[in-house]
Amino acid sequence: MKKIDTRVWLLIIAATAFMALAYLPTIIREGDVVFALTDVFLYESMINGLLLGGVLALLSLGLNLIFGVIDVVWICYAEIVMLGMYGIYYFHNVFGLPLLVAMPIGILITAAIGYGVHKLVIQHLIDSAPINQLLATGGLLFFFQSAATLAFGIEFHNIGVSLGSFPLTQDIFISWSRLAAFCISALAVGCLYLFLTKTFAGTAIRAISQDREIMTLMGVKQGALYLKTSAIGGGLAGLAGCLLVLQYDIHPFIGLSFGPITFMICVLGGLGNMLGGFVAAFIFSELIALGGYHFDLEWGYVFAFVFFIAMMFIRPEGIFGKRS
Amino acid sequence: MLTLSNVDAGYGSFQALFGATLEVNAGEAVAVIGPNGAGKTTLMRVISGLIPARAGAMSMEGVDLTATPPHQIIELGIAHVPENRRLFPRMTVEDNLRMGAYMPAARSNFENRRDFVYELFPRMKERRHQLAGTMSGGEQQMCAIGRALMSEPKLLLLDEPSAGLAPVIVQRIFELVGQIRAEGLTVLIVEQNVQQVLKVVDRAYVLEAGSIRMSGSAKELAESEDVRRLYMGL
């Protein structure tokens, strides 16, 4: 019963923080509750936060998949997304291919990178201390950032595609790219869910995280399955890259702007737990959006982090995590 | 069908099997009995490929097992029900069965096979959407056997099916073994519960400290003075 209590506490605190962040600053500043409650731009911000949450959910999904199955955290995951974004930029803006062709290529590239990460690095460390695996992917983080710097320089690039916005209501404008990102993320999450529950490969992926040793008894080659999972994880990073490239500039170090957030989302949701990461992504994105609405954008992150640290006191293993 | 000649196996610097030699013919039910730590589980694991054989030869219907990669042994028709069941605890009964049919040749026949297992184990059908880890010991054993049957094996390896189960359940499990035999399956059982297992099998080997000490028909062994004294407390 105690487990349920802390979770309820957690959600109560999250909801309270949410309400406070959303309405309190306006109430304090304007002294007008009604105004605060009907602030259209606040709701626009909330909706944007929700849409952002979609992409963060997709990012956390890939990370959780790999951790849940292979028990490794790819510190360089955001950098793989970054490489995917550069890939799309290169094939679309430099090579001249249409965007809808460049994007799948980007996904294939990141899937290959995922495969490579496992085959060339993780496989050698599969029985090492977990921290060695973490550090090795940290090395890859450096390497990917630097490779991108050497290849593309440190200036910002942009694919130069703008989808514009549309009015949801008279005053609330929603960016098409954001909406598309959200919808595609939701679709990807759905597809992944179906893959994991309805297909043999997906079922095997779920199984190997529960009992690795007996998998060969059922005809599963452990190494091959891990490689498959890594490729899928990489591909998901590429998909996230496709969605992000529509909204943001590309830079070798942009991984640093959403990497740590993704890790925190995964930890908040329970490392390895895909549903948890999904829920946590939206909690975080709303905190960031609301914090960023009333104050500078960075404060949004700070609020999210403080919530994260507070959560560590309450339920350190995450919303759906298991005490080890 | 299955032949082992002089097989050695172990873990690290510890050798658990010394020159194990046995055979199982098609349609037979054979038991390997012996005390704790005799190497019975090691025997199962070396056959199914979970650990490598350090010496000796093993073959299944003429195919050299030592040369077969572990994940392909199931394709030769050998299905192993591991010690302690080893179900996937956070997956449903049906998903566990699905894993049993992972092998490409078995996938297309998944539905038929699954229905066959449900007929054999109606309780499993009732609990098809229940998480395997939440079931009782006996139900888990049924599920584990069912999972192994999903690949339409020719030879079923059962590692201590009675372990940790109440006597009534143990009886039921061995009845099931009998039923499975009736379907034409060849069975190799490793067991500590000598009394029960000798009622179900044709022949048996006695494994002690990694070596085969005795062998004979089930009847012979059940009546043997040594066996009765050492293993049946008589």
Place this chain on the structure above:
Amino acid sequence: MNSLTLPVALAGILVVVSLIGVPPYPLHIMIVIMIWSFTYTGWSLMGRFGLVSLGHGAFMGMGAYVTALLWNYGGLTPWLGIPIALCAAALLAVIVGYPCFKFKITGHYFALVTLALTEVVRQTVIATRDHTGGSLGFTPTPKGNDGASSLMSLQFDDKETYFLIAVGVWLVGLMIWRMIDRSMMRYALEAIGEDEDSAAAAGINVTREKLKITVLSAVMTAFGGIMYLQYQLFISPDTVGGIGISLQIVFAVVAGGIYTQLGPTFGAVVTLLLAEILRVYIGTDAVGLDNAIYGIALVLFIIFLPRGLLGSLEARLFGRT
């Protein structure tokens, strides 16, 4: 290799050499190496026991920024500012460490929590840009402006003074390392690292031991950040904080040797010299190249030389486990 004779001898040589006269550029390199060696040694106090933190940039940043802000806005001499900053870093270590250790957050989780920590600090600095200068960085008020003395402001005109201080601090760092190495705490922490539950059953207060070493490590690292501040007279969220710094620390210690006394120092020498050589010979075209090499090297080290250069050498020569 764990005695102090070698370091003291080295320090002696270095001091003598510096007194004879070293050109400014090599002296600058040596100072930087000493400062980072101290910082890396501080990190290794946690790392060697399996408490791998990817967030030590947070402590560096805290140490540096608190000291700098107190000096600029409060006119508070670093002699007072530094202890305050160190307390702040210690407090941060406790705030984050306590729940982690009490709830047995280890390994991946712990590393990620520390990673998050370093980001919080970084983002806070950026968010308070009106006071901290944000991403553009922060410069402590030069002593000339206030007429404060070198000693009061801990800003010196000649590099030699900085060097002597750096060497002294470095030696102190190694003494601390050695003290821990020979203490009961070391065995307690090693036991904890192997099997927490058994250690607890043996009567070790797991949470307290872990917290002690974490606070010590955090304070040392914070002090490293402060030294950096006082020497370079410029800090920014990315030079004293952020994941980049955190990973750089880890990489250097891993490369040098996580379990040996001089490992972190060796790592500092190797990485900093490498960066300088690349910078000098390839110039700005090399931007990114040094990190690319670090990245690959880190991966290769983890796979083939997990004990680091010095550690592997020691193991080979002295047969240590």
